[in-house]
Amino acid sequence: MNNNVRETFTDTIHEVGTFDKKLCVIVSDISHFRLQKFAKENPDRYYNLGVCENSIVNLAAGISYAGFIPVIHTFASFMIDRSYEQLKLSFGYHKLGVNIVTIGSGVEYSYHGVTHHSYIDGLLVKSIEGSSVFNPGSTHEFNKLFKSSYNNGCINLFRATTKPHEIDLSNFSILPGKGITYKQGSDLSIFCTGYHLRTAIESIKEFEKNNINVEIIYLPTIKPLDKNLIKKSVSKTGKYIVMEHQSEYGGLASDISNYIISKKELKGVIGKSISLGKNFIHEYGTFDQHNSRLGFTTDNLLSSYKNIF
Amino acid sequence: MKILLNKELRKKIAWMTWHSKEGHIPSAYSILDIIHFLYHDFMKFDPKNLTMEERDFFILSKGHGCSALYSVLNQFDILTENDLLEKNNEKAKLATHPDSTKIPGIEASTGSLGNGIGFALGLSLGLKIKKMKNRVFVIIGDAESNEGTVWECALLASHLKLNNLCVILDNNHSCDPTLPVPDAQKKWDAFGWETQEIDGHNLDEIKKSFQSLNFNSSKPKIIVANTIKGKGVPEMEENYGAWHSKVPNDNELKYIYNEIDNYE
Structure with missing residues (x-):
C-alpha cells in the first residue's frame, strides 16, 4: 500500500x-x-x-x-x-x-x-x-x-505526510481523539505521533537490553488529546518522553505536560520532549539527517531516559 | 439642489457613539445612504424572515462603519432601541464591529479589513454552484483596498465569473493622506469587472446604478461610490481624520444635530 x-x-x-x-x-x-x-x-x-x-x-x-x-x-x-x-x-x-x-x-x-x-x-x-x-x-x-x-x-x-511510518496498524481502531497503545510497558511511556511511531518501535530492543520496559502510545490525533490514555499510561510508568515534529512551544509535549500538572493524582510524573526545538532550522539535508541531528533516535531516547530518570 | 439624506439616522449614529463612548461616525456617514437604499428599496430582504432562502446577502466588509447598518436594522425593529442603548456594554449585541454570532441579520462578522470581501466571494460561488439566484452585496472601503486580499479577490471574482456579486466601494478618500488608491474604477475595470462610478450620497444616482446592474452578464460588478467621510457635518467632512473614531461630548453632540438639521 x-x-x-x-x-x-x-x-x-x-x-x-x-x-x-x-x-x-x-x-x-x-x-x-x-x-x-x-x-x-x-x-x-x-x-x-x-x-x-x-x-x-x-x-x-x-x-x-x-x-x-x-x-x-x-x-x-x-x-x-x-x-x-x-x-x-x-x-x-x-x-x-x-x-x-x-x-x-x-x-x-x-x-x-x-x-x-x-x-x-x-x-x-x-x-x-x-x-x-x-x-x-x-x-x-x-x-x-x-x-x-x-x-x-x-x-x-x-x-498529510510524505514520510509515513510504514507500521501496520490495521488491527487497531483509528478514531478521532483516540490514541493507540502499540506496546504495553511499565517503566517509560513514549508518546509519539506521525513518523515517530517508527522511531519509538525501533528503540524497543535497546531499551530491553537495558531492562527497561517501554510503553508506546501512538497519537494520530493531536487535538483533542486522548487524556484518558495518557493518564492510564503515566499512572503506571511515572515517566514519559514525547516525540513530535512540532515546535517545543505549544506542541504535544506542552499539552501532555499541561494535562499532567493539572491532575493531583499524577503528581511526581516527569517527562521530556524531543521536538523541533525553539529555533529556525537552517540545515538542509534529508529527513533522516534532520531526525538524527534533532535527536529522534534510539540513542537519544535511551540517553534521555538515563539522564533524566 | 443637494439634499442630505437620512438626517434622523445620522443623528442616531452620533447619539449611539456618544452614548456607547466608541464608534466611527464619519465612516458610517459615508455609507449610510447606500445601506439605507439597499435595505429599503433594492435587496430581497424580509425583516420578519431574515434567513429566508431566497434573500440577497449583505456583508459590510468595512466593519467599522457598522453603526450605519445598526441604524437601518433598527428601522426594521431587527435591533431594538434597547439594543442601541446597550451598545458596547458587557452583554451587548452591538459593539464597534458587527458580530454575526450576536446580531440577527448580520451574515458575517467583520472588522479585520480585507476579509469580508473574500467571504462574500465564497458565498457567491456557493450560491452559483447551487444554481440559486440570490445576489451578494458587499461594501468595502478605499482604505480597506490597501489590503492585498482585496486585489486577490478582484482577480478571483473575475476569474470565477461571479456575476451574482456586487461590490460597493465606499470611496471616501480616507486613505488619501496615507496610501491612496487612485483611479479605482480603472483598476477594477482592468481586473475584468463591470464598473460604475456614482455620487454615493445622491439618491437618483444610487437608484440608477443599482437598477442598471445586469446580473445576467458574466462579470462581477462594482459600484465605485464617491462618498464623503462625515457627510452631513461640515466640520467632520473637513477634519475627518480627527473625527475618525472621536466620541462627541455633550456639546459636540448638540452641535452635530444642529449641523445635520441645517445642512445645505
Whole structure:
C-alpha cells in the first residue's frame, strides 16, 4: 500500500466527494494533477485558485456558509502560518467547518528550507476554538480520520505526510481523539505521533537490553488529546518522553505536560520532549539527517531516559 | 439642489457613539445612504424572515462603519432601541464591529479589513454552484483596498465569473493622506469587472446604478461610490481624520444635530 499520504489523500477525497455532493475542493496550485479524477467528475466542486492562500481561506468560509464542506489544500506554511487570521476569524469565529489538508508540516520538505517548514501549524490550528488536529502517519489512518471527521462542522487539520511510518496498524481502531497503545510497558511511556511511531518501535530492543520496559502510545490525533490514555499510561510508568515534529512551544509535549500538572493524582510524573526545538532550522539535508541531528533516535531516547530518570 | 439624506439616522449614529463612548461616525456617514437604499428599496430582504432562502446577502466588509447598518436594522425593529442603548456594554449585541454570532441579520462578522470581501466571494460561488439566484452585496472601503486580499479577490471574482456579486466601494478618500488608491474604477475595470462610478450620497444616482446592474452578464460588478467621510457635518467632512473614531461630548453632540438639521 502506498502510505505517502500526500499522494493518496486524493483517493479519499475522490471517494468521499463522489457520494457527498457537499464536498468542495479548493487547492492552491498543488496536487492539481492528482485531483484530476475528482475535478473532471465534479467540475463545479473543484477549484485550483492559484497562490492566494489568505483569500482562498476566506472564500472557502463563504462556500461553507453557503452549505458546502470545503477541503483546502497547500503547504502548511502558507495555508496556516500565513493565513492564521483568516482561519481564526472566517472559520473559527463563525463556527464554520473546513478540512485543511496540508503538506510540509514540520521539516518534511527538508530541501526546501525554512520558507516551506511549519513548526507551529498544529499549535495555530489547535488554538482555534472547536478545532481538531490530525497527524496521520499512514494512508489507512488518513482514510479513517478523514471519513469520520470531514463533516463534523469544525476546523479539521490533516497533516498529510510524505514520510509515513510504514507500521501496520490495521488491527487497531483509528478514531478521532483516540490514541493507540502499540506496546504495553511499565517503566517509560513514549508518546509519539506521525513518523515517530517508527522511531519509538525501533528503540524497543535497546531499551530491553537495558531492562527497561517501554510503553508506546501512538497519537494520530493531536487535538483533542486522548487524556484518558495518557493518564492510564503515566499512572503506571511515572515517566514519559514525547516525540513530535512540532515546535517545543505549544506542541504535544506542552499539552501532555499541561494535562499532567493539572491532575493531583499524577503528581511526581516527569517527562521530556524531543521536538523541533525553539529555533529556525537552517540545515538542509534529508529527513533522516534532520531526525538524527534533532535527536529522534534510539540513542537519544535511551540517553534521555538515563539522564533524566 | 443637494439634499442630505437620512438626517434622523445620522443623528442616531452620533447619539449611539456618544452614548456607547466608541464608534466611527464619519465612516458610517459615508455609507449610510447606500445601506439605507439597499435595505429599503433594492435587496430581497424580509425583516420578519431574515434567513429566508431566497434573500440577497449583505456583508459590510468595512466593519467599522457598522453603526450605519445598526441604524437601518433598527428601522426594521431587527435591533431594538434597547439594543442601541446597550451598545458596547458587557452583554451587548452591538459593539464597534458587527458580530454575526450576536446580531440577527448580520451574515458575517467583520472588522479585520480585507476579509469580508473574500467571504462574500465564497458565498457567491456557493450560491452559483447551487444554481440559486440570490445576489451578494458587499461594501468595502478605499482604505480597506490597501489590503492585498482585496486585489486577490478582484482577480478571483473575475476569474470565477461571479456575476451574482456586487461590490460597493465606499470611496471616501480616507486613505488619501496615507496610501491612496487612485483611479479605482480603472483598476477594477482592468481586473475584468463591470464598473460604475456614482455620487454615493445622491439618491437618483444610487437608484440608477443599482437598477442598471445586469446580473445576467458574466462579470462581477462594482459600484465605485464617491462618498464623503462625515457627510452631513461640515466640520467632520473637513477634519475627518480627527473625527475618525472621536466620541462627541455633550456639546459636540448638540452641535452635530444642529449641523445635520441645517445642512445645505
